[in-house]
Amino acid sequence: MRNSLESSSGRNTLYQDVTDRIIRELEEGRVPWVQPWDGASCSLGLPRNAVTSRTYSGINVLILWDAVIVRGFAAQQWLTFRQALAAGGNVRKGERGTTICYADRFIPRDERQRAAESGEEPAAIPFLKRFTVFNVEQCENLPETAANTQASLREAEIVPAAEAVIAATGADIRTGGGEAFYHRTEDYIRVPPQTAFFDPINYYRTVFHELGHWTGHGSRLARDLTNRYGSEGYAREELVAEMASAFLCASQSITPTVRHADYIGAWLTVLRNDARAIFQAASMASKSADFVLGCAAGEVRSDSFA
Template sequence: MARIERTDIHRSVTDRIIRELEAGTVPWVCPWNRAKCGIALPRNAATDRAYSGINILMLWGSVEMQGFSTQKWLTFRQAHAQGGNVRKGEKGTTVFYADRFTPKSESGSDEPRRIPFLKRFTVFNVEQCENLPESMVAPTAPLPEREIVPHAEALMRETGADIRIGGDKAFYAPDADFIRVPPQQSYFNQIDWYRTVFHEIGHWTGAESRLSRTFGRRFGDYAYAAEELVAEMTSAFVCAELQIEPTVRHADYIGNWLELLKADKRAIFTAASAASTAAQYIFSSSTRQTSVEDVASAA
């Protein structure tokens, strides 16, 4: 029975993503102009931890569909723990937690198998709750656009990526380990340049010396589409955290993504998880850079 439930989770979520793509909506690019909330990753209002992986897509989708003005979420119990409650009749959003269990038949063996499974639970936007502390329900004001560029520039430098400006194409060259992007002035909307850079940095994180991300035989002919999907979502997640409005870099990839998701119902989970890992790697670069500088100054 548990196996059937796990399969249903993967199938139902993937079917939802497929429907959105076929309708022309890219779920990892939150349509901020149609939503009331500012640009941000969804966060747990009680712990302030950002959600990751597939949960980002699920919660962004709910923000758009229901018109919430905040990206803050709570479980039913967390709302009560904060002195509030979920309003009667409100419907929550399903999110997922990945875990593993050991079958009883193998609990005494030397190397018991740890079987992965997905646990589902329900969260509610703080706007679906009442009597919460004022600090919890107040929406986070987005940064003014003039502050976006310095944040992005600083993060780009801190990654340590070799980013070269020139030409008319954007790409990551894995053998030489560098990124090439056209000059920012060549973009009709210059803010799009940052989205492109973080897309290529997403590819850069997959190098063997970093996250060593390979899809190999699992995706076969779809491996390229899978990597592009990871890079695209990495850029979207990073831009959301920087409060830069993400957009689709290449709309013509949608057909390839649809083929991939229809061929493998777990692909969106794998790609979203890999993108979250890549985004976390990018944001942790400032810590790594500080460590390197500390060692250098001590030498």
């Protein structure tokens, strides 16, 4: 019987398989976290589990967004084969699922016993598991609650919601000038006035990008923001902020766009050198977006980490 935990070589293969797909997309001029939603059949939003309603995060957002675009699904709801059966429905015969990833750590029984005897902290072993999900459109006989899809709002209607999310962070956002940036040492965001943007909705996309950097401050999620411009570390942080902006935009039904296309070459270099980089960046981006949305939901106060 195959162990449910991936072997080291299996983990490496999974990391490389996904990374190779992302590299191919970038080389062909497509940015996986900014899909061509105008031509998509589905409404914009974050993919979520049809049974638990939990949104997927990290690399799984990119994998599932790619699937709805490429395969033309009109829904962003997914579930496993067993979940479909438990909900009273089933996956249609012949349907091909989408492989996503689950990463965690576990402590073997022997290690627990050793730690207990020695008084040391037990060492956790990381594992990466792959499993298959199906879009609700690939299923039949599901209850209406599981098969329901949400219609996206028009951009003009969702701007106030975006404003509310931004305000709830309590971030020091200063309007003016012709350049957007996050000032790490003084912990503030500078962004041009909305009237300076050719497309007004880009103001929100830009603020979300800078909020992505803002969450990395030492008093919040504590990422390394000290890398100099042009370095690999700088490219990695920009990758996190780009995806965080895309995830935040999608959560507010704003179509994501590439804010910094000139970094694509640097991102390709990072991904070619490190098969785990896209997993790490996507995970950090999800945590960043969750932090911002947690402020709006009252779950997190930006000053509570200070």
